Amino acid sequence: MGDYYEPWTYEYEHLLTAPAGEHTPVARPTSLLTGKDTKITWSANWDDSLAGGNELAAADPILAKVSGAVKLEYEKAFMFFLPRxxxxxxxxxxxxxxxxxxxxxxxxxxxxxxxxxxxxxxxxxxxxxxxxxxxxxxxxxxxxxxxxxxxxxxxxLPTVCSETCVGRLRYIGLLLYDADAVAQAAATRSETDLYAAQRSVFLDPHDPRVVAAARRTGIPEDWIEGAQRSPVWDLIMRYEVALPLHPEYRTMPMVWYIPPLSPVVDALRDTGHDGEDMGNLFGAVDALRIPVEYLAELFSAGDPAPVTAVLQRLAAMRAYQRRVNLGEERDESIAEAVGMTGQQMDAMYRLLAIAKYDERYVIPAAHxxxxxxxxxxxxxxxxxxxxxxxxxxxxxxxxxxxxxxxxxxxxxxxxxxxxxxxxxxxxxxxxxxxxxxxxxxxxxxxxxxxxxxxx
Ligand code: SF4
Structure with missing residues (x-):
């Protein structure tokens, strides 16, 4: 029970049957083992959303790796939500x-x-x-x-969590991959090479050789077309802004994340700087060691380079689009600074910020x-x-x-x-x-x- 937690339920019935009184009735937790009142102290994913943080955060292996520089004062910590x-x-x-x-x-x-x-x-x-x-x-x-x-x-149809996400943060798409290459990629010796190893398993759906091989193995035409329109392919392979969660676990995870730029923008704003200026943002990405190192522990087995590259691309997109929105001349050097063109910046912005339902979820139906x-x-x-x-x-x-x-x-x-x-x-x-x-x-x-x- 210590490992798997004591199952419980709430006294919902009481909410419906309690007599009218001065206080709102509450549904007390009761143990599913004994049927008696219980105190909930642990459950699956108990430590998500900072529950138990007071007890557990000190033992966080990622915080330990960022060399004790993070103070566990929540009001001073940067925070972002990571739905898993x-x-x-x-x-x-x-x-x-x-x-x-x-x-x-x-x-x-x-x-x-x-x-x-x-x-x-x-x-x-x-x-x-x-x-x-x-x-x-x-x-x-x-x-x-x-x-x-x-x-x-x-x-x-997309999953319910995707469709109901009010922030429209989730994207679903098809990826073709080389199933025979998975085991070798998962066995890549260096943990920091696993991100690149997993990307190498994905097959380019625009490559005529891949399309021909897909047809030979009986993959239907609309699935191939779905793979070519996949927003997930674009985020991982074309724009390179999505990263795998804990690649060092070697399970080759398939829900990828775009690391948040917000800790960097917030830090700039709090110090009175312009959080939309590319120079400021680039400087801050380099200077803010802790957020970048922490994100690297989550998404690239501790290697800050992929995370820095993503944050710089997101920062560049912010700066580039601000000029567009203010009616100023487009500054192609901003896109070039992160190895992109202005057109790609527009397309990435469209996908991340204003993509419609059919662009966020490209799911060919089963046959x-x-x-x-x-x-x-x-x-x-x-x-x-x-x-x-x-x-x-x-x-x-x-x-x-x-x-x-x-x-x-x-x-x-x-x-x-x-x-x-x-x-x-x-x-x-x-x-x-x-x-x-x-x-x-x-x-x-x-x-x-x-x-x-x-x-
Ligand atoms: S598929 Fe991966 S994340 Fe999902 S339960 Fe299995 S090991 Fe865990």
Missing amino acids: ICEHCLNPSCAASCPSGAIYKRAEDGIVLVDQDRCRGWRMCVTGCPYKKIYFNHRTGKAEKCTFCFPRVEIG AEIAHGLEELATECSLDYEGGPGMGGSGPFGEVSGRPVPLAVENFQVLAERQRSDNLPDPTTRGRVNLLNWDGRGRPEGLFPERKDKS
Whole structure:
């Protein structure tokens, strides 16, 4: 329990049934093991969002590496939010650590999933994932993780976290990569070479040889076109502003991040300098050792060069676009200073700042040829399982809204409709194709013929 934390729920029922009184009722936490009141002191990702920071920050290995120069006075620290989901790694250590072979990377789209039927609850994956992105469901006794909203992705819709991000920060796109080169890249000796090694695995979708090879292996035309329009390719390979999170973990993570320029801009502004001026920004990127070193520990195994290059590109884009917005003459030397052209600056600005939905998410839908396999897989979503989050009604393991248990028979159109719908399916029609309209429980009247010998 110390390692996996004590599961708990809240006394939600009390919020609804408490008698009218002077104080607003609260939902106290209760232990799912004992049913008694409990005090929450630890859970999965407890240290995210600074929870537990007072106890844990001193042991932060990254802070230790930046030589104790950071004072743990939060009001003086620079802060940025780093939302983390499963990385759907090219070399997933969660899968490697599963004794049951329940975790697999889908060949169709690279999404990493837990087969709930095969999972035996060993929990090796919980410790095996260095990003701590596997959670143990105490009710089902199975491991769960981000599913990259695969039923949505299959029909060309972005994940819910992407679509609902108010900052419009997330981008989804297709990347072609050389699967045979992954193991060697992951074994690159020097940690600081891993960023370049992972980039070398990605294949240029504009290269005619890559396109021809993709066609030979049966990759559909719209997927190749999707790879060519991929915003993720542009951010990682064309503009080189996205970096992998902790490449030194060697799992070849596939959720990449654009390091924030804000600590640098804030520092300039706080000291009365112009935070849009390229000279100031470049100087500050060099001078502000701590933010850059810290970011380098997150995104480039401690090598400050890739992070500095990204921050300089972002700084240049700021300075270049300010002139454009103020109606001043374009200063091509700003773009040249970071190895770009003015046109590329415009395109990068457009993608980062004002790109529309269709440019941020370029997701070709799954193909009818493989739809049958995908439909069956769709029932394996851990979130839809009895006991999964939001499942199963009120009971000792949580209060939930409850939804129909999925059935294996569902056609592609119905799946697409369900994913696009704003409402939950009507439980009486279930929104699914079920030839018998029977969920396998009980004996609905008329389902079976009357027994002849019934008297
Ligand atoms: S982030 Fe963790 S859970 Fe996700 S694929 Fe990588 S190793 Fe597995």
